[in-house]
Amino acid sequence: MIFTRYQHLTALAQAVQLGSYPITSKANGNQVLFNQQLERTKSCIRPGFEYYMSKVNAQFYDIIRAFRDARLCCLGQVQGLQPTKDSLDLLRSFPFLDDDEIINGLAEELPSCIALSDGVQVEKQEAKVEWWARNAKAL
Secondary structure (H helix, E strand, O other): OHHHHHHHHHHHHHHHHHOOOHHHHHHOOOHHHHHHHHHHHHHHHHHHHHHHHHHHHHHOHHHHHHHHHHHHHOHHHHHHHOOOOHHHHHHHHOHHHOOHHHHHHHHHHHHHHHHHHOOOOOOOHHHHHHHHHHOOOOO
């Protein structure tokens, strides 16, 4: 959920950077009015945008990245993400996984993990743990 909100805020940030301001469409081709509306819109958005960017790109960057990368360990997310060997490098954001031997071992197990999880519906956290326990030897 945190990562999804991050994605939405990032999309908003990109729109702001690109000048995609819906209110400026009311200028009806009047360039002077358009420029006035654009500058007013930017001045209203700029403080919040700068605050957001400073928090995301500095203070909360590692936390957000950890949530994003941890999705590779979630049974339901693995099915949707269809990770590759290259995407496993995301796990290096966790210091205890930042090891070539571990990442290479996970890469070898990845096809089995994807195959074993195919079509599995897991609703409760306990069921995820049970699934991993049942498949511990294969993975």
